[in-house]
Amino acid sequence: xxxxxxxxxxxxxxxxxxxxxxxxxxxxxxxxxxxxxxxxxxxxxxxxxxxxxxxxxxxxxxxxxxxxxxxxxxxxxxxxxxxxxxxxxxxxxxxxxxxxxxxxxxxxxxxxxxxxxxxxxxxxxxxxxxxxxxxxxxxxxxxxxxxxxxxxxxxxxxxxxxxxxxxxxxxxxxxxxxxxxxxxxxxxxxxxxxxxxxxxxxxxxxxxxxxxxxxxxxxxxxxxxxxxxxxxxxxxxxxxxxxxxxxxxxxxxxxxxxxxxxxxxxxxxxxxxxxxxxxxxxxxxxxxxxxxxxxxxxxxxxxxxxxxxxxxxxxxxxxxxxxxxxxxxxxxxxxxxxxxxxxxxxxxxxxxxxxxxxxxxxxxxxxxxxxxxxxxxxxxxxxxxxxxxxxxxxxxxxxxxxxxxxxxxxxxxxxxxxxxxxxxxxxxxxxxxxxxxxxxxxxxxxxxxxxxxxxxxxxxxxxxxxxxxxxxxxxxxxxxxxxxxxxxxxxxxxxxxxxxxxxxxxxxxxxxxxxxxxxxxxxxxxxxxxxxxxxxxxxxxxxxxxxxxxxxxxxxxxxxxxxxxxxxxxxxxxxxxxxxxxxxxxxxxxxxxxxxxxxxxxxxxxxx
Numbered sequence: 122x123x124x125x126x127x128x129x130x131x132x133x134x135x136x137x138x139x140x141x142x143x144x145x146x147x148x149x150x151x152x153x154x155x156x157x158x159x160x161x162x163x164x165x166x167x168x169x170x171x172x173x174x175x176x177x178x179x180x181x182x183x184x185x186x187x188x189x190x191x192x193x194x195x196x197x198x199x200x201x202x203x204x205x206x207x208x209x210x211x212x213x214x215x216x217x218x219x220x221x222x223x224x225x226x227x228x229x230x231x232x233x234x235x236x237x238x239x240x241x242x243x244x245x246x247x248x249x250x251x252x253x254x255x256x257x258x259x260x261x262x263x264x265x266x267x268x269x270x271x272x273x274x275x276x277x278x279x280x281x282x283x284x285x286x287x288x289x290x291x292x293x294x295x296x297x298x299x300x301x302x303x304x305x306x307x308x309x310x311x312x313x314x315x316x317x318x319x320x321x322x323x324x325x326x327x328x329x330x331x332x333x334x335x336x337x338x339x340x341x342x343x344x345x346x347x348x349x350x351x352x353x354x355x356x357x358x359x360x361x362x363x364x365x366x367x368x369x370x371x372x373x374x375x376x377x378x379x380x381x382x383x384x385x386x387x388x389x390x391x392x393x394x395x396x397x398x399x400x401x402x403x404x405x406x407x408x409x410x411x412x413x414x415x416x417x418x419x420x421x422x423x424x425x426x427x428x429x430x431x432x433x434x435x436x437x438x439x440x441x442x443x444x445x446x447x448x449x450x451x452x453x454x455x456x457x458x459x460x461x462x463x464x465x466x467x468x469x470x471x472x473x474x475x476x477x478x479x480x481x482x483x484x485x486x487x488x489x490x491x492x493x494x495x496x497x498x499x500x501x502x503x504x505x506x507x508x509x510x511x512x513x514x515x516x517x518x519x520x521x522x523x524x525x526x527x528x529x530x531x532x533x534x535x536x537x538x539x540x541x542x543x544x545x546x547x548x549x550x551x552x553x554x555x556x557x558x559x560x561x562x563x564x565x566x567x568x569x570x571x572x573x574x575x576x577x578x579x580x581x582x583x584x585x586x587x588x589x590x591x592x593x594x595x596x597x598x599x600x601x602x603x604x605x606x607x608x609x610x611x612x613x614x615x616x617x618x619x620x621x622x623x624x625x626x627x628x629x630x631x632x633x634x635x636x637x638x639x640x641x642x643x644x645x646x647x648x649x650x651x652x653x654x655x656x657x658x659x660x661x662x663x664x665x666x667x668x669x670x671x672x673x674x675x676x677x678x679x680x681x682x683x684x685x686x687x688x689x690x691x692x693x694x695x696x697x698x699x700x701x702x703x704x705x706x707x708x709x710x711x712x713x714x715x716x717x718x719x720x721x722x723x724x725x726x727x728x729x
Contacts, residue, residue, distance in 0.1 A: 264651035297683030301348035334408030449493025
């Protein structure tokens with residue numbers, strides 16, 4: 122079909138450069154027309170459909186209508202992408218070069234020799250050490266974060282999930298075991314797993330969550346039935362450990378593309394995976410450990426394209442197209458913020474390809490991204506709504522709010538996050554600048570590590586800038602890539618030893634924060650995220666008097682830690698609780714403090 126367009130346009134009589142310019146301009150114009158049509162029609166289509174829904178269901182709330190509008194926006198835009206992809210693919214010319222001479226994105230083994238070398242043994246010992254430290258801290262985890270409990274509710278699709286599905290019956294007597302069975306993994310059958318996966322494929326109950334981690338978690342917990350939170354920690358930690366194994370492997374392949382220095386590789390792996398941030402992600406039951414792995418994989422893909430574009434090698438093969446599209450789809454399926462990282466690295470590759478006048482390659486890259494979007498849409502039917510509803514809507518609203526104040530606060534927050542969990546950010550930037558300077562001075566092309574460091578830092582800034590809640594876990598998955606600031610290649614022996622000494626000092630100063638000790642317990646995040654007032658509460662030790670819970674915000678703070686034989690009621694008000702209980706009881710609720718934040722409150726109501 123591409124040849125058909127070329128004959129109509131008469132481009133077969135033009136030079137290759139003119140052909141590519143004309144085809145690129147036409148494809149961009151077509152895409153812009155599609156976007157303009159979309160912007161003009163989206164509101165009209167959404168309003169019409171919502172009017173029809175309100176006719177049949179007049180009891181629809183404003184919140185439900187807003188969610189439906191977000192769903193419509195997401196689906197209309199993603200299906201428009203299909204049209205843009207169809208237009209662009211007509212102008213992409215795939216390479217027919219012999220496979221032996223065409224670079225293909227693939228994975229190479231770490232050790233090609235069957236005989237284990239001393240260096241391979243060092244890598245193995247390093248892997249076992251990092252694994253051991255991670256398992257130690259996993260065993261130290263004491264409580265759930267509120268988002269972890271919400272994540273379990275989504276994964277299990279329980280009817281009595283937190284803030285979704287059925288409410289616990291008011292006035293009915295429950296035991297602690299009954300409640301924990303209802304909110305944890307309550308069915309170990311394969312049939313239940315398949316049913317949950319089908320429900321998750323359509324909608325996972327929350328627009329802010331993407332489905333890859335949820336799918337993998339549901340499959341991972343097949344055959345698991347337990348209401349013990351400690352057992353659940355370990356099971357989820359093993360899944361995160363699998364993600365770490367994959368991340369470790371691809372990270373080694375990635376740094377092997379950036380430097381040949383073996384000592385630098387060992388120090389970088391240590392710095393990347395033995396810091397409080399990455400350890401904290403490994404004990405956190407959310408998608409961030411998976412996102413960390415996929416970001417490393419995508420960066421490895423980026424280096425493949427970056428180096429081959431720099432070397433003027435033909436890489437627009439169908440094999441590369443398929444593999445790149447799949448990697449993009451996996452990245453899209455981890456977290457909505459990952460789109461920013463893909464956009465940043467993608468713009469770098471587009472800039473390089475246009476600078477090299479490889480316009481066919483530019484179209485090739487755009488088509489891989491669009492194909493990845495469509496694969497993601499097939500993978501999760503509700504994908505895209507997170508951009509326009511919930512957290513996505515909050516992020517867009519944050520962009521226009523006090524730009525200068527937000528900019529300053531974001532810079533300070535980013536500096537705090539990096540400096541507290543890895544090393545001083547200013548020093549890391551100086552390291553990266555020195556590495557870039559030596560590359561320019563020595564006239565070497567291997568400066569890709571500084572590009573990755575700069576892009577990763579920009580990603581952190583953008584995520585924190587647009588995020589209303591500037592949390593470390595939003596940017597933590599990219600922290601291993603910040604370690605590339607330490608790469609400084611030089612041929613001078615004296616300078617090389619000085620670089621080794623500086624790298625070693627940085628790594629050792631970071632290691633002291635993760636070394637197994639009680640002193641470092643507070644430095645590793647997500648080991649104890651529960652309210653201290655709950656953990657030390659008297660009602661958890663009192664098995665005689667029943668507990669009455671009056672607010673659903675109390676659920677994640679209390680329900681996982683109930684004793685099996687404790688008596689529990691649910692009520693709306695304290696007066697209703699007094700009617701339910703004939704004797705003394707513990708009344709649990711949330712109240713707002715002077716700053717407007719919810720604070721847990723317990724009170725023993727005594728009756729005579």
